[in-house]
Amino acid sequence: MFAIKAENLQKKFNKLIAVDNISLDVKEGEVFGFLGPNGAGKTTTIRLLTGILTPDRGDVIIKGIHMRTNPIDAKMMMGVIPETGNVYVDLTAEENLFLAGKFYGLSKQVLQKNSNELLSNLGLYERRNDAVKTFSKGMKQRVSIACAIVHNPQILFLDEPTEGLDVQSRRLIIKTINDMNKKGCTIFLTTHNIEEANKLCERVCIINKGKIVAIDSPEKLKNTFKETQSIEVSFNKEVKKELLEFNSITKIDRQGDKWVLYTKNPDKVVKDIVSLAEKKDLKIIYLSTSGPSLEEAFVRLTGGEK
Amino acid sequence: MLSFLRGVMVTAEKNIKIYYKKAPVIIFGLLFPLFMFTSFYMGRNIDISIFFPGFLAMALFFTSSSVGPLITPWEKQAGTYERLLSFPVSIHTIILGDVLAGAIYGILITSPVIIIAGVLFNITITSIMILLVSLILGTICFASLGVALASPSVRSPSNIMMFSSLIRFPLIFISGIFIPLQELQGAGRIVSYFSPLTYLVDMFHTGLDSISVFPVALDIFALILFTCFFLLISSYFHKRNMMKGL
Numbered sequence: 389m390f391a392i393k394a395e396n397l398q399k400k401f402n403k404l405i406a407v408d409n410i411s412l413d414v415k416e417g418e419v420f421g422f423l424g425p426n427g428a429g430k431t432t433t434i435r436l437l438t439g440i441l442t443p444d445r446g447d448v449i450i451k452g453i454h455m456r457t458n459p460i461d462a463k464m465m466m467g468v469i470p471e472t473g474n475v476y477v478d479l480t481a482e483e484n485l486f487l488a489g490k491f492y493g494l495s496k497q498v499l500q501k502n503s504n505e506l507l508s509n510l511g512l513y514e515r516r517n518d519a520v521k522t523f524s525k526g527m528k529q530r531v532s533i534a535c536a537i538v539h540n541p542q543i544l545f546l547d548e549p550t551e552g553l554d555v556q557s558r559r560l561i562i563k564t565i566n567d568m569n570k571k572g573c574t575i576f577l578t579t580h581n582i583e584e585a586n587k588l589c590e591r592v593c594i595i596n597k598g599k600i601v602a603i604d605s606p607e608k609l610k611n612t613f614k615e616t617q618s619i620e621v622s623f624n625k626e627v628k629k630e631l632l633e634f635n636s637i638t639k640i641d642r643q644g645d646k647w648v649l650y651t652k653n654p655d656k657v658v659k660d661i662v663s664l665a666e667k668k669d670l671k672i673i674y675l676s677t678s679g680p681s682l683e684e685a686f687v688r689l690t691g692g693e694k
Numbered sequence: 695m696l697s698f699l700r701g702v703m704v705t706a707e708k709n710i711k712i713y714y715k716k717a718p719v720i721i722f723g724l725l726f727p728l729f730m731f732t733s734f735y736m737g738r739n740i741d742i743s744i745f746f747p748g749f750l751a752m753a754l755f756f757t758s759s760s761v762g763p764l765i766t767p768w769e770k771q772a773g774t775y776e777r778l779l780s781f782p783v784s785i786h787t788i789i790l791g792d793v794l795a796g797a798i799y800g801i802l803i804t805s806p807v808i809i810i811a812g813v814l815f816n817i818t819i820t821s822i823m824i825l826l827v828s829l830i831l832g833t834i835c836f837a838s839l840g841v842a843l844a845s846p847s848v849r850s851p852s853n854i855m856m857f858s859s860l861i862r863f864p865l866i867f868i869s870g871i872f873i874p875l876q877e878l879q880g881a882g883r884i885v886s887y888f889s890p891l892t893y894l895v896d897m898f899h900t901g902l903d904s905i906s907v908f909p910v911a912l913d914i915f916a917l918i919l920f921t922c923f924f925l926l927i928s929s930y931f932h933k934r935n936m937m938k939g940l
Binding site: 475479487 | 697701707708772774777780781782783937
């Protein structure tokens with residue numbers, strides 16, 4: 389059974405189609421990344437999947453429960469950190485967690501135990517009785533995460549959870565996501581941070597203008613754009629561009645004192661460089677190869693670079 | 695059903711804790727009836743038993759419907775509304791939770807007013823049951839009105855305050871508070887039928903001095919009908935404007 393299944397989701401706002409016939413499946417225990425440029429429809433999709441918005445067409449099924457017919461039962465399975473999901477700043481950190489837990493029907497004893505454990509893990513236990521309005525942005529976001537997982541959800545939706553946070557808070561949040569996933573929780577994550585998605589996610593979905601443009605593992609997506617593999621090289625003497633225009637090169641760029649050679653066949657290009665260096669009596673000062681990046685795949689798929 | 699009821703209770707608890715327990719809200723709730731009483735009764739040669747039911751209805755009306763219009767704009771402004779929607783609740787859960795909190799606040803503020811006034815002015819109660827039913831129905835009805843007034847999609851509470859005053863203040867002038875219903879004639883009388891406050895004032899008269907215009911069953915029916923109407927309006931507009939102003 390899939391943890392999350394979306395079938396032909398569509399949502400319009402007046403004439404604008406924010407989400408256009410989106411279908412996706414997320415397996416149980418998977419970390420699924422949802423990427424897209426600003427205005428691509430990420431937040432609308434997450435709002436449809438979490439039952440905050442009702443789709444004009446299509447269905448969302450959470451662990452076999454239809455969101456349209458049983459929204460409350462479906463929501464009981466999940467924890468959500470919405471894009472604008474601030475916590476109540478007049479309440480203390482602990483009161484916020486208790487309030488969230490009560491919505492899920494947790495008993496006082498369970499709430500106290502879970503709350504103490506979470507606040508300790510997130511470095512907030514000493515401040516648990518302080519009003520959240522006295523907290524920094526990172527601390528508020530940690531309270532927000534704690535509120536979303538206080539009931540140990542089976543699925544966790546996170547909409548840009550690390551946006552604008554300091555390194556310490558970001559690491560704590562990433563660690564919490566990893567810990568939740570180790571316990572079997574399915575993670576659905578939207579992020580702008582492509583490197584974060586690359587490290588965390590088993591599969592990523594790229595959305596643009598309300599439509600899915602790709603769903604695959606980060607490595608497979610990167611390999612879709614093999615020509616974006618590159619070799620950076622620097623010599624002890626100035627070398628003209630023409631000398632580096634080997635057969636398998638697709639593009640050459642100058643970056644500082646280095647040449648960046650783009651190719652589908654890095655092995656052949658490295659051999660050509662070594663042969664050139666021997667022939668022209670050049671000393672190689674720097675040589676490095678880079679694989680295709682998820683960022684490059686993202687930019688290509690979303691039409692960011694023509 | 696259990697999840698739904700739990701959602702209503704937790705939403706109401708959240709509202710009371712965050713919005714109703716604020717010192718200015720409690721002070722306003724207690725002082726407002728006092729100001730109204732001194733403004734409309736002191737120095738005028740009015741029989742307290744005739745004035746009191748209207749005054750009580752006015753106090754209940756303003757307290758029950760005062761905070762409800764502000765909760766949704768406050769939540770949208772603070773960025774907490776989307777989180778609330780992400781909990782296992784529906785828009786109806788949130789609406790009923792807001793109504794319940796407003797009704798509890800209305801009852802808690804109005805009850806001391808009845809007790810204090812009863813002791814100070816020796817107000818007689820002819821039917822405690824009718825008085826209790828009118829208190830409960832009145833607070834629910836006006837708390838529902840308060841929540842309905844929160845329907846426009848604004849993030850600024852000050853805009854809602856203006857809109858809320860525009861709707862609420864005229865109601866007190868057409869509801870038999872300043873001019874007893876028996877004395878209202880022609881168009882004034884017809885207009886009064888369209889105000890829920892009219893039926894509450896009449897029901898308070900039944901419970902306090904037995905001088906009423908309508909049968910008590912009609913008052914109850916009218917208050918329930920107005921409550922349903924306000925809840926329907928709330929449901930429609932809150933659903934339509936849910937994501938606006940986030």
